[in-house]
Amino acid sequence: MIAEKYAKEIESLFERYPADQRKSAVLPLLHIAQQEYGYSSEEAMKEVAEIIGCDPTHVRGIAGFYSLYYEEEVGKYVLEVCNDLACALRGADEFIKMAEGKLGIDLEGTTEDGMFTLKNVMCLGACDRAPMLQCNLKFHENLDEAKFDQLIADYRAKAAAGDSEPTVVDKILIQTHH
Amino acid sequence: MAHVILRHRDVENIKELDVYVKNGGYEGLKKALSMTPEEVVNEIKAAGIRGRGGAGFPAGIKWSFMPKGDGQKYIVINNDESETGTFKDREILEGNPHQVIEGALIAAYAVGADMVYCYWRGEYMDAAYPAEKAIKDAYKAGYLGKNILGSGFDCDYHNHFGAGAYICGEETALLNSLMGNLGQPWSKPPFPAQAGAYDKPTVVNNVETLANVPPTMVNGADWYANLGTDQSNGVKIVCMSGHVARPGNYEVEMGKVTYRELIYGDEYCQGMRDGKEFKALLPSGGSGPVVLPDALDGNVSFEGLNDYGSMMGSASVIVMDEDTDMVWAALKMTHFFKHESCGKCTPCREGTFWLEKTLHRIMEGHGTEEDIKTLDRVAHSMQGKCLCALGEFAVSPVIGTLKHFRSEYVAKVRQAEAVPAD
Ligand SMILES: Cc1cc2nc3c(=O)[nH]c(=O)nc-3n(C[C@H](O)[C@H](O)[C@H](O)COP(=O)(O)O)c2cc1C
Ligand code: SF4
Ligand code: FES
Numbered sequence: 001m002i003a004e005k006y007a008k009e010i011e012s013l014f015e016r017y018p019a020d021q022r023k024s025a026v027l028p029l030l031h032i033a034q035q036e037y038g039y040s041s042e043e044a045m046k047e048v049a050e051i052i053g054c055d056p057t058h059v060r061g062i063a064g065f066y067s068l069y070y071e072e073e074v075g076k077y078v079l080e081v082c083n084d085l086a087c088a089l090r091g092a093d094e095f096i097k098m099a100e101g102k103l104g105i106d107l108e109g110t111t112e113d114g115m116f117t118l119k120n121v122m123c124l125g126a127c128d129r130a131p132m133l134q135c136n137l138k139f140h141e142n143l144d145e146a147k148f149d150q151l152i153a154d155y156r157a158k159a160a161a162g163d164s165e166p167t168v169v170d171k172i173l174i175q176t177h178h
Numbered sequence: 179m180a181h182v183i184l185r186h187r188d189v190e191n192i193k194e195l196d197v198y199v200k201n202g203g204y205e206g207l208k209k210a211l212s213m214t215p216e217e218v219v220n221e222i223k224a225a226g227i228r229g230r231g232g233a234g235f236p237a238g239i240k241w242s243f244m245p246k247g248d249g250q251k252y253i254v255i256n257n258d259e260s261e262t263g264t265f266k267d268r269e270i271l272e273g274n275p276h277q278v279i280e281g282a283l284i285a286a287y288a289v290g291a292d293m294v295y296c297y298w299r300g301e302y303m304d305a306a307y308p309a310e311k312a313i314k315d316a317y318k319a320g321y322l323g324k325n326i327l328g329s330g331f332d333c334d335y336h337n338h339f340g341a342g343a344y345i346c347g348e349e350t351a352l353l354n355s356l357m358g359n360l361g362q363p364w365s366k367p368p369f370p371a372q373a374g375a376y377d378k379p380t381v382v383n384n385v386e387t388l389a390n391v392p393p394t395m396v397n398g399a400d401w402y403a404n405l406g407t408d409q410s411n412g413v414k415i416v417c418m419s420g421h422v423a424r425p426g427n428y429e430v431e432m433g434k435v436t437y438r439e440l441i442y443g444d445e446y447c448q449g450m451r452d453g454k455e456f457k458a459l460l461p462s463g464g465s466g467p468v469v470l471p472d473a474l475d476g477n478v479s480f481e482g483l484n485d486y487g488s489m490m491g492s493a494s495v496i497v498m499d500e501d502t503d504m505v506w507a508a509l510k511m512t513h514f515f516k517h518e519s520c521g522k523c524t525p526c527r528e529g530t531f532w533l534e535k536t537l538h539r540i541m542e543g544h545g546t547e548e549d550i551k552t553l554d555r556v557a558h559s560m561q562g563k564c565l566c567a568l569g570e571f572a573v574s575p576v577i578g579t580l581k582h583f584r585s586e587y588v589a590k591v592r593q594a595e596a597v598p599a600d
Contacts, residue, residue: 016336023358027341067342068300085510086263086419086496123262124301128425137303171303
């Protein structure tokens with residue numbers, strides 16, 4: 001339950017919007033809930049609706065609208081490779097093929113150990129450093145096959161050691177610290 | 179020339195408050211606070227700062243539309259930056275965040291707002307650390323919060339993260355998204371200045387637009403107006419991507435640099451990648467029509483591509499070399515618009531679906547002459563029928579490539595027709 005785990009932070013999240021506009025916190029709350037529940041599960045969306053005090057249908061509609069909320073289970077690390085035009089001109093489609101081969105999955109697939117999900121996404125605003133991907137919202141740029149191997153190895157090592165990277169929750173809640 | 183916006187490239191660590199202040203930071207705010215709000219609006223009007231989010235609407239005039247007097251008002255900074263090929267606002271907020279905060283504060287003072295929301299695309303969460311620190315430091319030093327610099331002016335500032343939707347860059351969709359509604363545009367009027375965030379008068383400005391404000395306050399409207407051309411004042415950040423040797427952001431004085439110089443100049447991209455021939459470029463991501471080698475003589479300014487049937491837009495320049503398949507490029511861009519259509523109006527939702535499907539068929543080698551006509555027909559039937567500009571942008575890749583590269587379409591369908599279907 002994020003309501004209990006982050007009670008203080010969520011309260012200060014609401015302080016950023018007019019008092020009668022709790023709905024405004026729906027995006028940050030969904031980011032937090034998704035991190036906690038692994039994806040935007042029915043439970044996660046219901047909890048967000050409860051915190052806001054709105055109909056779960058509304059939260060479901062919102063979650064379905066945005067590409068960063070995953071409606072199905074994903075791996076621990078979500079690798080989202082941009083293959084929009086500017087990146088594709090610099091080899092992003094070939095990069096995805098290579099990544100599919102290395103991970104042994106197709107786009108939208110998750111590795112058997114539940115570690116990685118591979119997706120393609122539209123422009124991420126890093127076209128000058130293609131091929132690039134984001135992994136749990138962290139950018140990795142100017143990639144090639146060797147760097148991809150390293151990146152996968154690094155994330156596997158991190159997972160084995162108990163990942164202490166800042167999570168999406170940290171990033172959202174950093175705002176509540178002032 | 180020293181950078182006006184990308185100052186972090188000249189001044190190390192300008193993202194830190196003390197370095198920013200040592201280099202003239204927050205002097206623009208101090209000057210503004212010594213003037214009346216009307217005087218500040220007039221200064222920005224006289225400077226002729228035009229919006230950098232794509233449409234080029236004069237910022238001072240937009241501010242002057244805000245109702246006078248008390249009552250809740252908002253400044254909203256547009257950092258959704260999701261147009262294909264655009265990566266300037268991220269660099270500005272990552273490298274020089276105080277300049278944007280200061281610009282937004284000056285805007286807030288000028289229109290009587292006491293709250294700033296900066297709407298970030300969710301994918302930029304990691305790039306937001308310097309800005310988060312900047313906000314915290316600005317609060318501590320008295321540039322944000324109550325009674326700013328002893329002036330009696332109060333203003334708060336918060337970041338708000340989206341979650342992946344290009345349409346949320348459209349200002350009314352952005353406001354809906356901020357309010358926790360579905361991120362779809364509304365039909366204007368009401369304009370944000372009348373009823374924006376939470377139904378209150380609101381100014382929505384692009385990150386780069388606001389970054390132009392502090393140096394203008396410090397150096398004066400004349401200084402700014404003297405940079406650039408009659409219609410395009412100041413400097414512009416150009417995002418160069420695609421088949422160039424040195425992609426990246428470049429700051430140029432408006433009207434002074436041609437697209438040819440940007441691609442081939444030593445200070446800029448240093449030529450095409452692998453020495454290939456230039457074929458075409460998209461000057462404004464997917465939204466502006468594609469242009470040919472003749473347009474390389476056009477300059478970067480709001481009017482610089484008028485003679486070539488295109489526009490600068492947000493200056494996201496995607497360069498393509500001789501080997502680029504233009505039907506493929508049109509499909510990529512059309513896929514983007516289909517993916518990002520918010521689905522509110524039928525011509526945009528259905529039109530982008532059919533455009534993509536038809537392009538796909540042609541690309542796969544199953545197209546016919548009839549499919550080319552379908553593209554023409556669908557694209558033209560969408561024009562003027564959509565609620566927001568996304569629907570207009572969406573036809574541009576198809577109409578532009580059909581105009582200049584029809585032979586590539588024809589070659590593909592002829593080849594398909596020559597191969598008997600199995
Ligand atoms: C589909 C669509 C996407 C847009 N995306 C952005 C964006 O990411 N950033 C931006 O500043 N303006 C974007 N705009 C333009 C905004 O609607 C608005 O004109 C702009 O934020 C106003 O700021 P300015 O006057 O400072 O340019 C977009 C418009 C449309 C139609
Ligand atoms: S034109 Fe497209 S993106 Fe704009 S409101 Fe209509 S459906 Fe949505
Ligand atoms: S096209 Fe891939 S980051 Fe912009």
